Amino acid sequence: MFSWFESRLNPYPNEAPQMAPRGMWRFILHYAKGALPWMAVMSTCSALIAVAEVVLFGYLGDLVNRLSNADRTGFWQEEGSRLMLMAAILLIGLPLLQILFSLVMHQTLMGNFPQRIRWQAHRYLLRQSMSYFQDEFAGRIATKLMQTSLAVREVAMKFMDVMVYVGVYFIGALILAATTDPWLAVPFAGWGVLYGLLLWWIIPRIAHVSETQANARAVMTGRVVDSYTNITTVKLFSHSAREEAYVRESMDEFLGSVHAQMRLASIQNVSLSTLNSLLTGVVTALGLYLWLIGKVEVGAVAVAIPLALRLGNMSHWIMWEFAGLFENIGTVRDGIGSLALPRMVTDAPDAKPLQRGPGEVRFDHVTFRYRSDVEDAPKVVLNDLDLTLRAGERIGLVGRSGAGKSTLINLLLRFHDIDQGKITIDGQDISRVTQESLRAAIGVVTQDNSLLHRSVRDNIAYGRPDASEAEIVEAARSAEAWEFIQTLVDSRGRRGLDAHVGERGVKLSGGQRQRIAIARVLLKDAPILVLDEATSALDSEVEAAIQQQLVRLMEGKTVIAIAHRLSTIAQMDRLIVMDGGRIVEEGSHEALLAQGGIYARLWSRQSGGFLAADAFDALAEPAGAGEGAGPEPEARERAEA
Numbered sequence: 001m002f003s004w005f006e007s008r009l010n011p012y013p014n015e016a017p018q019m020a021p022r023g024m025w026r027f028i029l030h031y032a033k034g035a036l037p038w039m040a041v042m043s044t045c046s047a048l049i050a051v052a053e054v055v056l057f058g059y060l061g062d063l064v065n066r067l068s069n070a071d072r073t074g075f076w077q078e079e080g081s082r083l084m085l086m087a088a089i090l091l092i093g094l095p096l097l098q099i100l101f102s103l104v105m106h107q108t109l110m111g112n113f114p115q116r117i118r119w120q121a122h123r124y125l126l127r128q129s130m131s132y133f134q135d136e137f138a139g140r141i142a143t144k145l146m147q148t149s150l151a152v153r154e155v156a157m158k159f160m161d162v163m164v165y166v167g168v169y170f171i172g173a174l175i176l177a178a179t180t181d182p183w184l185a186v187p188f189a190g191w192g193v194l195y196g197l198l199l200w201w202i203i204p205r206i207a208h209v210s211e212t213q214a215n216a217r218a219v220m221t222g223r224v225v226d227s228y229t230n231i232t233t234v235k236l237f238s239h240s241a242r243e244e245a246y247v248r249e250s251m252d253e254f255l256g257s258v259h260a261q262m263r264l265a266s267i268q269n270v271s272l273s274t275l276n277s278l279l280t281g282v283v284t285a286l287g288l289y290l291w292l293i294g295k296v297e298v299g300a301v302a303v304a305i306p307l308a309l310r311l312g313n314m315s316h317w318i319m320w321e322f323a324g325l326f327e328n329i330g331t332v333r334d335g336i337g338s339l340a341l342p343r344m345v346t347d348a349p350d351a352k353p354l355q356r357g358p359g360e361v362r363f364d365h366v367t368f369r370y371r372s373d374v375e376d377a378p379k380v381v382l383n384d385l386d387l388t389l390r391a392g393e394r395i396g397l398v399g400r401s402g403a404g405k406s407t408l409i410n411l412l413l414r415f416h417d418i419d420q421g422k423i424t425i426d427g428q429d430i431s432r433v434t435q436e437s438l439r440a441a442i443g444v445v446t447q448d449n450s451l452l453h454r455s456v457r458d459n460i461a462y463g464r465p466d467a468s469e470a471e472i473v474e475a476a477r478s479a480e481a482w483e484f485i486q487t488l489v490d491s492r493g494r495r496g497l498d499a500h501v502g503e504r505g506v507k508l509s510g511g512q513r514q515r516i517a518i519a520r521v522l523l524k525d526a527p528i529l530v531l532d533e534a535t536s537a538l539d540s541e542v543e544a545a546i547q548q549q550l551v552r553l554m555e556g557k558t559v560i561a562i563a564h565r566l567s568t569i570a571q572m573d574r575l576i577v578m579d580g581g582r583i584v585e586e587g588s589h590e591a592l593l594a595q596g597g598i599y600a601r602l603w604s605r606q607s608g609g610f611l612a613a614d615a616f617d618a619l620a621e622p623a624g625a626g627e628g629a630g631p632e633p634e635a636r637e638r639a640e641a
Contacts, residue, residue: 039160151335
């Protein structure tokens with residue numbers, strides 16, 4: 001029985017994730033679609049339970065009146081059928097309703113509903129643009145995802161359960177009191193008005209505090225996670241005290257919101273207790289007065305006083321439920337700001353998978369600007385750049401930081417959309433193909449490769465999940481990683497390929513992480529290869545060994561390599577020198593040396609094979625040098641500025 005109800009709502013819907021609307025109720029409905037039929041069943045059960053309880057209260061008054069006047073010998077004949085009906089309601093109907101209500105609420109909805117929300121929101125966030133994750137704490141995003149999913153469930157279910165039950169019960173109580181004597185309904189109606197005014201005053205304040213608290217909690221969690229994620233940096237710079245102060249600031253903000261919430265809770269409890277005492281006192285006094293003057297029977301008093309006590313007891317529960325409801329509304333409103341944001345880079349409606357070809361890449365008069373909310377004018381990073389990479393050609397990119405090298409790679413991967421021009425792969429505009437297929441055709445090794453907190457095997461197989469064990473081992477051998485992998489042991493005793501590498505691969509050295517990343521790309525075997533400082537974290541001996549494997553890896557592929565150590569890219573087919581978002585020189589290593597231009601002077605100035613950080617700034621060429629061999633004067637001025 002439990003399993004049947006647990007399987008009524010699919011926690012992992014297959015529909016493609018869509019951006020949720022930004023209006024609060026439309027946001028909730030967006031995530032509640034599949035659960036609405038079962039919430040309707042739960043709501044119907046709540047209404048029927050409320051009706052049954054009021055009917056039983058009403059019958060109790062009638063029974064007291066009949067008992068006070070009935071003849072014991074004929075009582076069962078006169079009252080037996082009604083007693084049996086009420087017994088059936090009490091002993092069969094209510095338990096069955098409660099069973100169905102509980103199964104739907106706890107088995108069908110409580111677990112599956114928020115899991116559906118997490119699944120849909122997580123799938124949408126995974127496809128968010130890179131800029132989204134660059135602007136947020138990872139811990140903050142995760143916190144918003146988790147707390148918003150629970151808040152949406154609570155808001156939707158409280159409205160469908162608590163409000164229906166309370167509404168039906170209160171209306172039933174008013175009708176019951178009024179049918180006995182209209183005057184007995186007056187205290188209940190007055191209590192309802194005052195109770196509504198209290199809710200009207202206090203609930204919006206709770207909602208506001210809760211929204212502030214949800215944001216403060218997310219900031220606090222984000223700062224704590226940020227400290228743990230960068231614990232090496234914290235310890236290297238001896239900044240434990242500084243991190244304490246940084247987190248303490250966010251904790252103080254969170255605690256301030258908690259104190260504000262608790263003040264409202266105290267006001268709520270005192271006000272509600274006073275209101276309930278007044279209700280019980282007035283109902284008792286009025287009931288006794290009406291009985292004394294003969295306006296009502298004793299049964300009416302016997303019903304009215306317990307009904308007032310019942311409403312008084314319920315009112316605390318109702319208030320907390322409403323407070324919880326609006327607290328969760330505040331959390332939902334806060335979560336909308338993170339979960340219902342449009343993607344900056346999206347697939348075209350008619351996007352098709354990239355058809356893999358020989359790997360020709362063309363940047364056709366590409367202009368790109370980085371936009372910022374704090375800058376009036378977007379920063380131009382690439383300016384009318386025109387570049388063609390022939391299939392199988394290996395090029396090296398040279399230029400100082402900010403010249404546009406990494407931006408060129410990010411645009412090829414379509415982490416951002418260009419402002420003007422077009423980028424094609426084998427004649428296919430990358431803006432017209434799916435992002436998944438585009439990135440599947442490009443292998444990337446960067447200078448700071450972070451690994452997943454999983455086993456070494458999982459990290460290498462990330463390049464091709466269906467790879468065999470033998471292929472994984474061969475990739476590790478080719479990347480000069482197999483020897484150290486065999487020695488790995490994690491804290492749980494897992495060894496070799498089964499050893500876990502820690503968050504972002506922190507249990508490994510930089511060189512070890514780099515070699516596993518290279519093994520991952522070797523296994524991926526994409527037709528286009530990007531090497532962004534791919535060997536920067538390796539010592540000379542290991543680099544020399546891996547360089548031989550990189551040569552094999554590059555065979556038959558179109559390669560773009562970025563390196564500050566010019567010796568690592570000197571053997572490329574063509575070198576591209578960039579500055580100010582433009583190409584200022586290009587040619588082979590020998591041709592560029594012969595030109596005596598920027599590249600030649602960089603080559604002569606590098607120390608130990610590395611390009612000095614200020615090399616570009618130091619290249620103030622004497623007048624007339626390299627005349628007729630270098631780039632056009634305007635380009636040279638930009639490169640040498």
